[in-house]
Amino acid sequence: MPELPEVETIKIGLSKLLPGKRVSGVWHDWAKSFPNAEEDVRQFLIGAKIVVVARRAKVLLIELDSKYSLVIHLKMTGQLVFVAKGLAGSRSKIADNKAQKSLTTTYELPSTKDEVRFGAGHPTDSLVGNLPDKSTHVIFDFDDGSKLFFNDQRKFGWVRLLPKAEVPNIDFFKKVGPEPLGADFTAEQFRQRLLRRKNSNIKAVLLDQTIVAGVGNIYADESLWAAKIHPEALVRDVPKTKLNNLFIELQKILLLSIQKGGSTDKNYVDAEGKKGSYLSFASVFRREGLPCPRCGHTIMKTKVAGRGTHICPNCQRKSSK
């Protein structure tokens, strides 16, 4: 679920917390979460100091003062939570936590759907003190006693330690498209890139990371609603003015979401374990059955490009001029 605004929020948070800290230990319990942990990590990670935290698309980059960087993808349910000295559970508690299910419920996030949607304000629930839990798969220890937890309920996400020079050469970075909020990215470029897949439905194209980076299901649905485009419309059939408008709306939505700390549906939290409040501003996402904020028609949920898709059937006509 972390899309561009969520990963950006984590980046902003970690940028205030991590630089200057030196890695003093690393633990992991799931090989796929940290594929090169066994051979390289202790040798190349321990003792290194964090220099800078950056983001590209939905990927986080933690640059070290050695020739290595940590490259992290949270995929659907990944979390990266920083906990200051003394506030986290001890590492020896992991076994207990994992063995005793009851312990994991102590921190369980409330079902955020209602709370976020109906406006409890910016939620401040924190995981501090309850980590690690059974979704914790990697722990970094720092020299000042603080820790960084990589949690992932579904184990789709991963952490990699790569030589800095190799980072731009991994398949994902070679193929990924431009940043939608990049200073030099224009509506014209956006339109031309979408037209590379002019025979596909526009939602599939927005989700295609090689066309534009960082857009996932939430912001695809929200931006298509804002621009009044049906998600199944073929790119070639969408008028130029609407594609230009889609660019503007997408940028506005991404910026608003970053400002609100991202979207928390179930799992996402920021670097300090706090949830984001963007979903309370969402117009269609996870709002099926509720009235469209623009015209009052009932929002429908369908499936497009293999994804759950939310539309206003009145605002977003399939055969719109």
Place this chain on the structure above:
DNA sequence: CACTTGACCTGTCCGC
């Protein structure tokens, strides 16, 4: 080659 579907995972929710 363009495009779609399946696999990776596990917690949650729905119907029986």
Place this chain on the structure above:
DNA sequence: TGCGGACAGGTCAAGT
């Protein structure tokens, strides 16, 4: 109450 199955959706691999 319990259980099976559908569902969630980012990305890569495999299939059409």
